[in-house]
Amino acid sequence: MEAYNPKVVCFSCNFGWGYLNNEETLGATILNWIPVACSGKIDTHHILKAFKAGADGVLILGCPEGHCHFQDGNYQTRKKVCLIQKVLGAFGIEPERLDMEMAIDPEGKKIPQLIARMKNDLAKLGPVKRI
Amino acid sequence: MAEKPKIAIYGLGACAGCDQAIIDLNEVMLQVADAVDIVLWPLAMDFKYSRIQAMQDGEIALSILSGSVRNADHQKMAELLRKKSKIVLAMGACACFGGVSGLANFCGKEDIFNWVYRNAPTVINPTGCFPQPETDLNGYKLTLPEFFEHVFTLDQVIDVDYYLPGCPPPPELIGNAIVATLAGDLPPKGSALAPRKALCDTCPRNLRKPNRMEIRSFRRIHEVEADPDECFLAAGIICLGPATRSGCGETCIRINVPCRGCFGPVPGVMESAPKFLSTLSSLLVVERDDEIKEAIDSIDDPVGYLYRFSQPSSILGQKIAKKGLEN
Numbered sequence: 502m503e504a505y506n507p508k509v510v511c512f513s514c515n516f517g518w519g520y521l522n523n524e525e526t527l528g529a530t531i532l533n534w535i536p537v538a539c540s541g542k543i544d545t546h547h548i549l550k551a552f553k554a555g556a557d558g559v560l561i562l563g564c565p566e567g568h569c570h571f572q573d574g575n576y577q578t579r580k581k582v583c584l585i586q587k588v589l590g591a592f593g594i595e596p597e598r599l600d601m602e603m604a605i606d607p608e609g610k611k612i613p614q615l616i617a618r619m620k621n622d623l624a625k626l627g628p629v630k631r632i
Numbered sequence: 633m634a635e636k637p638k639i640a641i642y643g644l645g646a647c648a649g650c651d652q653a654i655i656d657l658n659e660v661m662l663q664v665a666d667a668v669d670i671v672l673w674p675l676a677m678d679f680k681y682s683r684i685q686a687m688q689d690g691e692i693a694l695s696i697l698s699g700s701v702r703n704a705d706h707q708k709m710a711e712l713l714r715k716k717s718k719i720v721l722a723m724g725a726c727a728c729f730g731g732v733s734g735l736a737n738f739c740g741k742e743d744i745f746n747w748v749y750r751n752a753p754t755v756i757n758p759t760g761c762f763p764q765p766e767t768d769l770n771g772y773k774l775t776l777p778e779f780f781e782h783v784f785t786l787d788q789v790i791d792v793d794y795y796l797p798g799c800p801p802p803p804e805l806i807g808n809a810i811v812a813t814l815a816g817d818l819p820p821k822g823s824a825l826a827p828r829k830a831l832c833d834t835c836p837r838n839l840r841k842p843n844r845m846e847i848r849s850f851r852r853i854h855e856v857e858a859d860p861d862e863c864f865l866a867a868g869i870i871c872l873g874p875a876t877r878s879g880c881g882e883t884c885i886r887i888n889v890p891c892r893g894c895f896g897p898v899p900g901v902m903e904s905a906p907k908f909l910s911t912l913s914s915l916l917v918v919e920r921d922d923e924i925k926e927a928i929d930s931i932d933d934p935v936g937y938l939y940r941f942s943q944p945s946s947i948l949g950q951k952i953a954k955k956g957l958e959n
């Protein structure tokens with residue numbers, strides 16, 4: 502049997518994560534990484550569609566509290582994430598498969614590390630048992 | 633005299649509420665019955681499937697199909713009527729989005745059978761027998777339509793020309809849909825024959841909506857004495873109005889019951905549940921993580937509320953059916 506290699510889709514805010522690095526260079530090394538203008542830009546259907554397309558986990562990287570470039574997009578998405586977690590279970594997707602980290606990392610060095618950490622946790626969960 | 637246009641009315645995985653709504657056309661129904669030849673309507677008159685099978689392809693001007701597709705019989709009838717009809721109208725939330733019966737997709741077929749034929753407190757079934765697609769009895773073969781693993785919307789099984797949402801759709805929209813179809817006065821294929829605005833735009837309670845809405849916790853409608861003029865959401869009672877198409881005549885709202893979303897999404901939106909989730913999260917005014925969780929935990933059965941009519945057409949719930957059972 503082939504080893505299970507969980508797929509993680511990572512959305513990150515451009516104002517907090519990896520902005521000192523060249524997006525293309527960084528992007529070439531990170532699979533399924535989607536930098537966005539603000540974590541508040543990530544809508545519920547983007548997250549659901551990622552799962553629909555086969556993601557085993559979705560990781561959202563936003564700015565710390567009070568640091569949003571657009572007032573409070575990070576806070577808006579934080580609440581959204583909690584609500585979506587409440588719904589995912591009914592579709593057979595454990596709530597832990599959606600996570601949000603609120604911090605700043607100008608170089609973006611932590612992005613691959615956080616993805617690796619999530620993959621590690623997902624490996625323990627195993628593949629999604631969709632209804 | 634030119635032949636009258638033929639109409640078929642048929643319920644698949646339906647509760648017959650949609651048929652009843654057609655009957656509620658009252659006098660208008662008499663005019664419709666004069667203008668058309670109803671070739672099939674099991675709820676109201678005698679019929680023979682063989683008569684439909686013997687028809688030319690496209691001979692029926694309009695088939696009005698309600699209900700979801702849950703078993704092989706539903707699928708065969710949907711496919712047969714598709715072949716024989718020029719226009720197929722998916723009528724009601726079940727045909728359009730899966731409807732209430734689509735909530736069954738949150739449990740498997742096995743769980744449903746176990747409950748209905750074995751574990752429900754009113755069931756006595758010592759031999760543990762379940763319905764089978766085929767049974768031999770004294771040399772006779774008895775058959776039942778196969779019960780699928782999944783509930784499908786009508787357009788996951790056949791090509792649908794128009795949609796008429798609602799649970800059930802109001803008679804006024806049904807009358808308009810029939811008249812428009814017969815007159816050939818129709819919007820582009822794939823449209824819903826219903827208004828395009830969101831329910832909040834036509835809701836009388838919108839006048840009392842505060843400029844800035846702030847929800848701290850949620851309450852259910854039976855737990856409070858709701859002010860008959862106040863916006864439900866502003867009072868922390870979940871109302872799907874912001875993400876639901878209007879056209880129902882605000883029937884629930886007017887009897888002090890919040891919207892449950894039977895008209896489905898507004899045009900251009902694939903699914904209302906995610907839109908509503910985004911709306912709801914932005915209205916929540918609680919700061920800390922534990923407060924956010926506490927507020928969200930105060931929503932009773934969010935999944936049942938958000939997907940009450942739409943599980944089979946939702947981003948995560950939809951599946952493609954195997955087609956071609958007819959013949």
Ligand code: SF4
Nearest residue numbers: 647649724725726799
């Ligand atoms: S849409 Fe409502 S009224 Fe129509 S068949 Fe489904 S449950 Fe019954």
Ligand code: SF4
Nearest residue numbers: 832835863864871873
């Ligand atoms: S949320 Fe509900 S009660 Fe409030 S305006 Fe919209 S439809 Fe009306």
